[in-house]
Amino acid sequence: MATSSSSSVQAARDAIAKRLREIRLDAGLSGREISGLCGWHPAKTTRLEKSQAAPSDADIRAWCAACGAEDQISDLIAASRNADSMYIEWRQLQRGGLRRLQESRVPLYERTSLFRVYSSQVVPGFLQTPEYAAALLAAIAEFHGTPDDVAEAVEARMARSDVIRSGRHRFVLLLEESVLRYQIGQPDVMAGQLGALLSAMALPAVSLGIVPFSAPARPQWALEGFTMFDDQRVHVELLGAQVTVTAPGEVDLYVRAHARLLDMAVHGDRARRLILAALNALG
Known part of the structure; x- marks a missing residue:
């Protein structure tokens, strides 16, 4: 890797x-x-x-x-x-505002059958609560100096996330345990988001795994968050830009990385215990 x-x-x-x-x-x-x-x-x-x-x-x-x-x-x-x-810088993607960026992804989301996601920093957009999304997008807008349309962007993100309940798509989502501990917004916002993760585990189209801090045999490389759209396309999120990967050999690297991380993740009751532990840590 x-x-x-x-x-x-x-x-x-x-x-x-x-x-x-x-x-x-x-x-x-x-x-x-x-x-x-x-x-x-x-x-x-x-x-x-x-x-x-x-x-x-x-x-x-x-x-x-x-x-x-x-x-x-x-x-x-x-x-x-x-x-x-x-390779498109975020300032270019976001220059029309965050709402427009959310809406621009809808056609891609609609035609994708299988989403595979790995997140090491934040809860994936599919599973974000409005409050969590608002806190996150406000921080992004402030950092990148984009137009302040956070409320509209949150609304667009929530509408886009309906694909997870449509029954026409499958989602294999992997989160590092650190995602459960990074506090976005106030404690009540984070508590609501962790509760939403517990609820999402019951969705029939969703497989949610947590890669615990204690995962054995962790490869000696760090991996940025990414979203795979079937086996055709990968979006990799860097600090300054989004990288779109479409070359088959490169896409296959992310397929294999996701499979490796999937083997390291815990699911079901073990994943719930990690989420509950993070929730209890909020006090």
């Missing part, structure tokens, strides 16, 4: 850089020659070919024109834009 969560993004950018170099070599041009034809410093050519800088649409057009490979322009631009869309 040494692979970075953003390795799919880097792999996509590396593939574009490799293709640019191949186009140059096929044209019989040196790095200095194509730099002159494109009108930029040779150092820029080096950065583009080593995937140290992402090419703009204009860069790709100039490169292909210099190499007589205009037929490659549209495919390369499409590949470059796709790579950019895989």
